[in-house]
Amino acid sequence: MHSTDWLQFALFIGLLALITKPLGIYLTQVLDANGKTWLDPVIRPLERLTYSLMGLDRNKEQGWKQYTLAMLLFSLVGVLFTYLILRFQHLLPLNPQHLPGLSDHLAFNTAVSFTTNTNWQSYGGESTMSYFSQMVALTIHNFTSAAVGISIAAALVRGIARASATTLGNFWVDLVRTTYYLLLPFCFVFALFLVSQGIVQNFKSYDTAKLVEPQAVQVAKMDASNQPVVDAAGKPVMEDKTLTEQAIVQGPMASQVAIKMLGTNGGGYVNANAAHPFENPTPLSNFVQMLSIFAIGSALTYYLGRMVKNQAHGWAVWAAMMLLFVGGVLVCAHFEAAGNPIHQALGVAAADGNMEGKEVRFGIFNSSLFATITTAASCGAVNSMHDSFTAIGGLVPLFMIELGEVVIGGVGAGLYGMLVFVVLAVFIAGLMVGRTPEYLGKKIQAYDVKMAMLSLLVLCMSILGFTAWACVSDWGLAGLNNAGPHGFSEMLYAYSSATGNNGSAFAGLTANPANGDPHYNVTLGIAMLIGRFLMIVPIMALAGSLVQKKVSPPSAGTFPVSGATFTILLIGTVVLIGALNFLPALALGPIVEHFLTAGGKLF
């Protein structure tokens, strides 16, 4: 790493630490049904109107089952809403490119993907989605799936903070307040900043540029029925053609990119996502996008500390996340800067590192940093192609997802995922000293540990189970872009990303093949549903159990949930469980590939 890389890294972590407290305090106001914020004069009327249209009593709280049911119903309506729009986009307005409706399995995959905050994209945006689909069917989930995640996190934190109670808040109130007071105003300002950097925001159809230097190319000759003409030997006949034009994508991009980052959604407007110069024009836009991915997740740790009246606990959780994060960035950046020895033997300058799939304006370090951030959080936007990373450089994002995306993590999802590990860490500490484990004065009992473990095992089962199925099936192998261990990594990454609700990819994988095979779209869709809802339900059950417990006063034997000991124990729990579950699979993919690269083996 160069000295400017260290400076950028320090600036990033420093700024993140600085915004954590003020944003965390703001979150306590937003997530209080009767909280006051400085935006009340503008937004309060809209909030009231929304409640009255919904027929809602905002002071009526819900138990964990009602809260979960409300969340599930809302998500179900959201899936159907998006599915229908995508299927019938050719009949809907704002479709200047006259794009057709989507196939049933692609529409299912996409609807589930955006509802679950995954934003896995089996399609290329600019050639598939009308402006209406982008703006309505997809953008709505960028907001609401983020708000749902934050709501669930808030409910779990209330379950920890309250004692001898039964209710966890009201899902609808949390949903509406998070959307209106947090996401909407922040995105508005952020989107304008992004336009100032060069991201487009318009409703024009695509522009056509006349190339500065027309290019002579050879294309396959087509007959009258648009089939390739073949010669006697069966080879396609080629003809000369001159390329004179370049299409320039347009549309309401900045408004979507703002929420895709802040809400850790990650679904790109265009296929190349944040690598595309329109989605991420400058290093400054890149830096602010990276910061926005982590902003809310980081602030939620402060919210946790504030709510449980133990700020040191909030910071201890934050520190554990940050240490894991720094480790990931350093490993990834090191291997990307070292580059690929095979290509260097051909004559590529060794000092330049691995530039395949990376943009010049970001360079090695900002690409590695972005890759680690987007997978540590469950964002999934990419500013470089992870598929073309070196073996270990690509292992880091994969491993970050498989840790459960608890390193800051998705908005809300990162905190509730990390709190599961906190419960387990406390449990392990209790076992080690032979005392009943306690978390902030509450006894952690068999039921709580079962629910915590259930939410983790479900993820592991989905990732490894689906990967195993894909790699022994014809449909699984047909989608690969790379052979050898890298092909296995493509499948493992796909199911890790879908189950982890991340949405980034080793994007060579074709999940939506031209022959219409639905296996990838459907299995990835199911993995996303498992990763979202089969994780949330046990966590809400845990919250429902914790909220009823009495708090016993701390004694000499109480294990403190702040300080270095706790942070190290928490890191150990996260890494150990992540490593134990996934190391065998990683050994078959990136780890063996690393050694093959060193030996110059090609596939």
Add this chain to the structure above:
Amino acid sequence: MKALFTDIRAAVVATLVFAVVLCGLYPVAVWGVSQIAFKRKADGSLIVDKDGTVRGSSLLGQVFAGEKYFHSRPSAAGAFGYDGASSGGSNLGPTSQKLNDAIKDRIAAYRTTEGLAATAAVPADAVTASGSGLDPHISVKNAELQAARVAKARSLSVEKVKELIAASTTKPDLGILGDAGVNVLELNLALDAAK
């Protein structure tokens, strides 16, 4: 049962209200302000020549192959590269034979075109495809290696060409963020204007 009905109503109404506010009002408000404050950027940073023809966007790269022009990076966007409607990278991994062969060919071609020694190290960005396939930049080192060839083809002095390179170089933001790069489209247009 009544509670369930209440929740279903809330779910449907919330979806519709959000659709209006988040998918209608929000993007339109962003559009309205940005069209006033940042009109050129909101419309794609288009480069338009004297007679009103769009020649490209200063944010998007184009293909260049002639000896009078600086060459952009290899591109995996579309069949011929730099296809604005089909952005993306090669997605080929570190042990890919296909990538290995492509890089080998590009290195040989680069050394021939720029008159380099057969063992000279070639800048990585000159022989690898970018993530978007539309990368507008090349590294400064890459541009400098191409300067002599372009200067000769245009009968310009190398110093003049290097001046133009410097003028088309984007420095790191705030002095430290990101890497410097030379905007190839802007540089080539500047060359055409200079003749």
